[in-house]
Amino acid sequence: MWARELAVSAPGKVILHGEHAVVLGKVALAVALDLRTFLRLRPGAEGRLSVSLPGVGVRRSWDTPSLRALRGRIAADGDESKSPSIEQLDALREFAGIAAGASAPDSLATLAFLYMCLAVSAKYGDVPSVDIVVWSELPTGAGLGSSAAYAVCLAAALLMLCGAISCPLQEGQSTARWTEEELTLINSWAFRGEQVIHGNPSGVDNAVGTWGGALRYQAGKITPLKRVPTLRILLTNTKVPRSTKVLVAGVKEKILKFPAIMNPVLDSIDAISQECQSVLEAMPANPSPEHYPVLEEFFDINQHHLNVLGVGHPSLDRLCQVTASHSLHSKLTGAGGGGCGITLLPPDPVILIPPGCRAPALSPAHFLGALQENP
Numbered sequence: 120m121w122a123r124e125l126a127v128s129a130p131g132k133v134i135l136h137g138e139h140a141v142v143l144g145k146v147a148l149a150v151a152l153d154l155r156t157f158l159r160l161r162p163g164a165e166g167r168l169s170v171s172l173p174g175v176g177v178r179r180s181w182d183t184p185s186l187r188a189l190r191g192r193i194a195a196d197g198d199e200s201k202s203p204s205i206e207q208l209d210a211l212r213e214f215a216g217i218a219a220g221a222s223a224p225d226s227l228a229t230l231a232f233l234y235m236c237l238a239v240s241a242k243y244g245d246v247p248s249v250d251i252v253v254w255s256e257l258p259t260g261a262g263l264g265s266s267a268a269y270a271v272c273l274a275a276a277l278l279m280l281c282g283a284i285s286c287p288l289q290e291g292q293s294t295a296r297w298t299e300e301e302l303t304l305i306n307s308w309a310f311r312g313e314q315v316i317h318g319n320p321s322g323v324d325n326a327v328g329t330w331g332g333a334l335r336y337q338a339g340k341i342t343p344l345k346r347v348p349t350l351r352i353l354l355t356n357t358k359v360p361r362s363t364k365v366l367v368a369g370v371k372e373k374i375l376k377f378p379a380i381m382n383p384v385l386d387s388i389d390a391i392s393q394e395c396q397s398v399l400e401a402m403p404a405n406p407s408p409e410h411y412p413v414l415e416e417f418f419d420i421n422q423h424h425l426n427v428l429g430v431g432h433p434s435l436d437r438l439c440q441v442t443a444s445h446s447l448h449s450k451l452t453g454a455g456g457g458g459c460g461i462t463l464l465p466p467d468p469v470i471l472i473p474p475g476c477r478a479p480a481l482s483p484a485h486f487l488g489a490l491q492e493n494p
């Protein structure tokens with residue numbers, strides 16, 4: 120029996136350098152955004168679990184005895200270190216009436232929800248009767264880690280509902296945070312949610328969604344950046360839809376096809392991330408213009424590399440051309456193929472904001488300022 124109404128939230132992220140290469144064990148640098156995903160849970164009708172995902176048009180409700188029966192079929196893997204198996208996902212698709220291979224946002228979101236719900240409860244006990252609603256300030260499928268923020272919110276809520284982690288919110292408090300140990304557990308289950316959505320995630324997005332801030336990520340190792348200067352970054356959404364799962368699979372195919380050509384590209388991206396980390400950590404808190412050329416060159420080189428990996432898009436080329444005509448440097452962020460690009464803004468530039476655009480405050484990790492196109 121769950122008697123409280125409360126909300127959980129997790130931030131999206133921007134990858135500065137290392138997207139795609141990080142899936143293959145290279146270094147990535149990423150930072151949290153102050154655009155968040157929210158999950159509200161409240162007591163539901165007895166014997167029912169309901170979920171509403173307005174961002175992807177899902178409204179579903181299941182009776183808990185049939186979920187318990189289904190759980191028996193996936194219970195063998197109720198372990199946060201194991202990946203979802205094809206058989207488990209097939210069983211869940213059949214239960215939810217999702218066609219094999221369906222990759223539309225609603226199908227993946229429902230599948231991830233069911234998988235996490237059953238895998239967590241197989242390990243920690245029943246999920247009580249609740250109504251869950253998840254919504255987001257993040258655009259879906261645009262490279263800002265909406266899938267990970269969704270998975271982090273689900274992991275935190277489900278683990279709390281099953282009693283695997285505490286509910287840190289005391290009477291009279293408006294916000295609270297879990298302990299490091301609890302966050303580690305949340306992160307490991309969020310990774311499994313990402314596995315359902317991405318196929319083969321690196322784990323960088325769920326790490327930022329769980330811990331926030333600015334961090335270096337490599338093969339599961341999360342290291343907060345020591346000192347992060349205040350940089351201003353313009354965030355542009357091309358609005359070209361794409362799927363991270365498809366793009367990550369495409370990169371893998373290319374590497375298998377041309378290993379001798381592609382592996383040096385991944386090594387070079389790794390070197391860019393490492394050099395960029397050193398430069399950022401050596402910069403003063405408020406950098407002056409002479410610190411920018413090297414960061415701008417890193418953006419340019421990495422954008423070329425990402426095009427070589429096959430994750431560019433004409434809309435991103437256009438972003439790079441338009442910003443270059445104003446002496447600004449851009450690269451894609453996240454999986455590419457459309458989605459968002461980032462542009463480094465030198466200190467105190469004169470920026471003309473086109474009509475219909477707005478300049479929200481994006482500064483979670485004392486790091487980003489951004490402009491974003493109106494939705």
Ligand SMILES: Nc1ncnc2c1ncn2[C@@H]1O[C@H](COP(=O)(O)OP(=O)(O)O)[C@@H](O)[C@H]1O
Nearest residue numbers: 174224227228255260261262263264265266363
């Ligand atoms: N608010 C949300 N509610 C439900 N599902 C979501 C939400 N945000 C993201 N998702 C899931 O994540 C998928 C997008 O993930 P992905 O392709 O990795 O793009 P990104 O993580 O860059 O936004 C969507 O198709 C959907 O399944």
Ligand SMILES: C[C@@](O)(CCOP(=O)(O)O)CC(=O)O
Nearest residue numbers: 138139262264320321453454
């Ligand atoms: C391409 C990749 O490096 C980042 C994907 O980010 P997003 O889903 O596009 O926000 C994949 C990953 O790290 O799992």
Ligand SMILES: [Mg+2]
Nearest residue numbers: 264266267363
């Ligand atoms: Mg994603």
